[in-house]
Amino acid sequence: MAKILEKRRLTPITQLYKIDAPLVAKAAKPGQFVILRVRKGGERIPITIADYDREAGVLTIVVQEVGTTTRYMGQLGVGDEILDLVGPLGMPLEIPAEGHIVGIGGGFGSAALLCLMRELRARGDTTTIINGAREKDLLILNEELTEVCDNLELCTDDGSAGFHGLVTDRLQQLIDGDGPGRPDSVVAIGPMPMMRAVTETTRGAEIPTLVSLDPLMIDGTGMCGGCRVTVNDEVKFACVDGPFFDAHQVDFEEAVRRNKMYVRQEQESKDRSECMKLAVGQD
Amino acid sequence: MPVKRVEKTPMPERDAVLRSHDFGEVNEGYGMAHAQFEAERCLRCQDAVCIDGCPVRVPIPEFIHEVAKGDMRSAAEILRSSNPLPAVCGRVCPQEVQCEEACSVGIRFKPVAIGYLERFVADWEMEQTDIDITANLNRDEKVAVIGSGPAGLVCAGELARLGYPVTIFEALHAPGGVLRYGIPEFRLPKDVLDWEIEQLKKLGVEIQCNIIIGKTLTMDQLMGEMGFKAVFIGTGAGLPSFMGIPGENLNGVYSANEFLTRVNLMEANDFPNADTPVMVGRRVAVIGAGNTAMDTVRVALRVGAEQGLVVYRRSVQEMTARVEEHAHAIEEGVEFHWLTNPVEILGDEDGWVTGLRCVRMELGEPDDSGRARPVPIEGSEFVIPVDNVVLSIGNKPNPLLLQTTKGLEANKWGCLVVHDGSSETSKEHVFAGGDAVTGAATVILAAGAGKDAAAEIHQDLSAATR
Known part of the structure; x- marks a missing residue:
């Protein structure tokens, strides 16, 4: 059980949680994730670690309410307990190229850049964050992200804030020398189409790029093999070998297809959770 | 008489x-x-x-x-x-x-x-309601047990009986290891498992779920700041093997671990009351013929498959499943394809499984395992139409603990190395047993290893206090 200490709505479907999880917070490193379960009979879902405070023993995660479990999660309030929370899982992110590192966050994916960019800046890298969303109101954590990097670039599809266009358009400008300049390394976290577009943008320019894959997972410890992805023609388990992989080697088509395996069941479960308003947080 | x-x-x-x-x-x-x-x-x-x-x-x-x-x-x-x-x-x-x-x-x-x-x-x-088990923990030395499968449970139970305060650390949200996620209810009801675990708790065994040693806590933390004097590693063999044939990442292909975990641990048989689904079409082929394969194919029938098939490259004589499980599977209508080796999983344009391309085998000279080696018969390829393929061809030990524990030796298969005839690892006061040492084997061998290790830990700690 892990108690929710703070909760803040970031967008109509995204909330930030600060959770009392001292062991996880103490062990967590950028790029890792937790698995949580919010009710008896509930799923185990992976959630990227956004930030941690080792001293206070507090873990920060951002959850987008898109499926059954994340919606149940959204009903939990401050003081409620998350039934099960385990982590940190996955390999910590290793970014080889020192220099100018650009973190690109799409939608709620930007949250994971918090701890990552702070640590990179602390080790002496120049850090740029491109925080992108469809529109101004969907951009999250602008204030917090400003504090952890050297340059924060906002990007909206409709131009309601910052750069008018896709994150990849802005990335291309950087590669061409605009603003903070060409990245030595890129990390992208966000929806699959966005990560895929980033990958294609950096491929020609030969800029090392990492993406965070989020395949379906059960245990998160390598036991089920459900999260297998193909990277450089090799099968990897995202839970133990990832979740970050060399973007230019990832078989995105397969990853997208595998993530859609349960679309029908996910919808059925979601419809049901909506009309039943089942109790959450109870064992 | x-x-x-x-x-x-x-x-x-x-x-x-x-x-x-x-x-x-x-x-x-x-x-x-x-x-x-x-x-x-x-x-x-x-x-x-x-x-x-x-x-x-x-x-x-x-x-x-x-x-x-x-x-x-x-x-x-x-x-x-x-x-x-x-x-x-x-x-x-x-x-x-x-x-x-x-x-x-x-x-x-x-x-x-x-x-x-x-x-x-x-x-x-x-x-019985009047059988009272009480804890009598009269030793000071705390012992940590990693993993709550059969090896860990038995080791913890024995140590508690000897008076040691024992804490089991379990990665999943419920204890039992393979007894919970692997073995289906029709062979081992959850109530029975829960009762056994309850008895161990009465003996004074403490179980902490949702903690992964090697991730949440390190071995050094256990033996350092947390003050455990000895550790037993019973982390099992929980890393599924795949065959490396084309089509293994198609939608509808599972490892037996995933398929069984979805049902046994996550209750997918009760979807949508439970939130985790399992995808089962009309025909499900299970590759392999061990006890896990029998469990898997019989679970497939119970979650809606019309036909369950077992596909095995060797013959019925070389099958590793228990005779009883095989017999039960036959009674339940499972179709067995012996001397049949899958070479490719076929899929449709959307990436869903449609069939299993196989080649017929014949038995040749004995191999390293002493069993007759299956040899492919040329030109015998054929396709079995199926909607799901579940691979049940074995497991390797889980690498998570090894990744972060210095001084813990493993062999080339990832199995922990122990001294001959003992459960002592290369690290002082750290013992291991069960599948983590032997590679995938049986519940009772793991239990036996847990029991032996408990005796060794007792000896080790008694020597240390003398």
Whole structure:
């Protein structure tokens, strides 16, 4: 059980949680994730670690309410307990190229850049964050992200804030020398189409790029093999070998297809959770 | 006096057609009359060779004699003092290659049904309300057990009995390891497992779920700031193997671990009441012929498959599944394709499984395992139309602990290295046993390893305090 200490709505479907999880917070490193379960009979879902405070023993995660479990999660309030929370899982992110590192966050994916960019800046890298969303109101954590990097670039599809266009358009400008300049390394976290577009943008320019894959997972410890992805023609388990992989080697088509395996069941479960308003947080 | 009867007293079983649609237990268990009738067959040999066949050395003739006399309380005491998981072992042990294979009655007749009797005694104990197990933790040295599968549970139970405060760390949200996520309810009901674990807790064993040693906490933290004086590693073999044939990442392909975990741990059979689904089409092919393969194909039938198939490159003689599980699978209508080796999983344009391309095999010279080596017959390729493929071809030990623990040696297969004839690892005061050491094996071998390790830990800690 892990108690929710703070909760803040970031967008109509995204909330930030600060959770009392001292062991996880103490062990967590950028790029890792937790698995949580919010009710008896509930799923185990992976959630990227956004930030941690080792001293206070507090873990920060951002959850987008898109499926059954994340919606149940959204009903939990401050003081409620998350039934099960385990982590940190996955390999910590290793970014080889020192220099100018650009973190690109799409939608709620930007949250994971918090701890990552702070640590990179602390080790002496120049850090740029491109925080992108469809529109101004969907951009999250602008204030917090400003504090952890050297340059924060906002990007909206409709131009309601910052750069008018896709994150990849802005990335291309950087590669061409605009603003903070060409990245030595890129990390992208966000929806699959966005990560895929980033990958294609950096491929020609030969800029090392990492993406965070989020395949379906059960245990998160390598036991089920459900999260297998193909990277450089090799099968990897995202839970133990990832979740970050060399973007230019990832078989995105397969990853997208595998993530859609349960679309029908996910919808059925979601419809049901909506009309039943089942109790959450109870064992 | 022992009574000479050729046949075992049969185990009452539920009808195959009915049971293959639910998760109720297949074997219904003996009644008192069955048990006494069967117990009479035991010869009470002076040199009880059956005990040598048992990895946890249950004093078999002693407890069976008490059953014959009708003194169930004594039978239960004898059993529990030697095996902390009798209700589990009575259900899932391969007795036919252990105690019952050694049984002297078996020389001329069918051996005594030791497993059925063990289960009967444990089930009797489960129904008693006046049997009180109390903790007596009189040792100061804390011991950590990593993993709550059969090795870890037995090791913890034995240590608690010896007076040590033991904490088990479990990665998943519920304890039991493979007993929970692997073995389906129709062979081992969750209530039975929960009861066994409850007994261990009464002995003083503490279980902390959702903690992964190697991730949440390191071995150094356990033995340093947390003050554990010894550690037992029972992390099992939980990294599924794949064949490396084309099509393994198609939608509808599972490892047996994933398929079974979805149902056994996550209750996918109760979807959408439970939130985790499992995808089962009309025809499900399981590759492999061990106990896990039998469990998998029988679970597939129970979650809606019309046809369950087992595809194995060797013949029925080389199958590693228990005879009973194989027989139950046949009764439930499972189709067996022996000497059939899958070479490719076929899919449609959307990436969903449509079939399994196989080649027929014939048996050749014996291989390293002593079993006849299957050799492909040229030009014999054919396709079995299926909607799902589940790979049940074995597991390797989980690497998470090794990744972050200095001084812990493993061999090239990832199995922990222990000193000959012992459970001591390369790291001081750290012991290991079960599948983490041997690679995938059986519940009872893991239990035996856990029991042996507990004795060694006791010796190690007693020497340290002297």
